[in-house]
Amino acid sequence: MLVVAALAAVAMAGAAVAAGLSLPEALAGEYSLSFENGLVSGERYRAENNLAIVPTGVGAAYVDASLEFYNGHQCAVSGIAHVEGRDLVYREPEAGKVGDQACVLHVTRKGSKIVISDEEGTCKAYCGARGSLSDDSFPVSSRRPNRHLKRLWASDGFKQALEEEAKSGGH
Numbered sequence: 001m002l003v004v005a006a007l008a009a010v011a012m013a014g015a016a017v018a019a020g021l022s023l024p025e026a027l028a029g030e031y032s033l034s035f036e037n038g039l040v041s042g043e044r045y046r047a048e049n050n051l052a053i054v055p056t057g058v059g060a061a062y063v064d065a066s067l068e069f070y071n072g073h074q075c076a077v078s079g080i081a082h083v084e085g086r087d088l089v090y091r092e093p094e095a096g097k098v099g100d101q102a103c104v105l106h107v108t109r110k111g112s113k114i115v116i117s118d119e120e121g122t123c124k125a126y127c128g129a130r131g132s133l134s135d136d137s138f139p140v141s142s143r144r145p146n147r148h149l150k151r152l153w154a155s156d157g158f159k160q161a162l163e164e165e166a167k168s169g170g171h
Contacts, residue, residue, distance in 0.1 A: 023083045024061035027053045027107070030146055031114055031138035040071050051114065051138050053107065054146055059083040062161055063090055063107055064152070065116055067136055073128030077105060078157045080165040092122075093164045099125030105133060113137040 030052050037047035047068035054062040064078035081088035092103035103123035108115055118124075118133040127133060152158050 022055070022059060023086070023088060024053065024055040024059065027088065027109060027114065028055050028061065028146065029053060029143040030148075031140075031142045032144075033138050033142060037068060038070060049136065049138065051107075051116065052146060052152065053088070054149065054152060056080055056162070056165070060165070061088055062152075062158060063088060063105070064157065065105075065107075065133070065136075067116075067127075067131060067133070069128065069131045071130055073130040075123075075127035075131040075133050077103060077123060077126040077133065079161045081105070081107060093168055099123075109140065110137075112140050114140060114143075 030050065032051075033049045035047055035049075036044055038044050049067045050065070052062070052064040054064075056062050060080055060082050062078065063081045065076065067075040069075070077090070079090045079092065081090040083089075086108055088107040090103070090105040090107075092098070094102055097103075099122065101120075101122040103118070103126060104120050105123055106115075106117045106119055108117070115135060115137045116133055117135055121134070123133045146152070
């Protein structure tokens with residue numbers, strides 16, 4: 001059954017590209033995952049991970065990820081990602097580097113999930129002590145149209161990402 005689901009997901013992704021959609025257009029939307037989380041005190045609460053993908057041009061999309069972890073720790077990163085193979089890849093500009101190494105974050109569809117992966121371990125500076133951007137995922141079924149585009153376009157993060165993109169010449 002899992003193999004059938006994986007083949008169906010690959011077929012849908014292929015159909016989206018065959019229908020003339022670019023990878024950013026095929027992945028565009030807001031994804032969320034709500035789950036029970038906790039504090040070291042034993043208190044339990046609802047947490048939510050969010051991912052927004054907004055196409056910004058041919059082969060590019062603004063990616064905004066916000067993840068929650070045990071004891072209130074978080075990860076948050078955003079910027080313009082470019083198509084590299086079957087992935088959208090955000091490469092942190094050297095000029096705006098937060099950690100020791102420039103963050104490289106992959107976003108891809110694997111079966112029925114959208115997966116965020118810090119394959120090189122370079123995005124740790126965007127996370128609290130218990131947070132990680134490695135192999136976090138969102139169910140494709142959680143995808144909704146980007147409902148808050150006006151607010152996103154007006155946000156400092158989006159404007160900064162576009163400025164960084166312009167300075168880097170589009171990559």
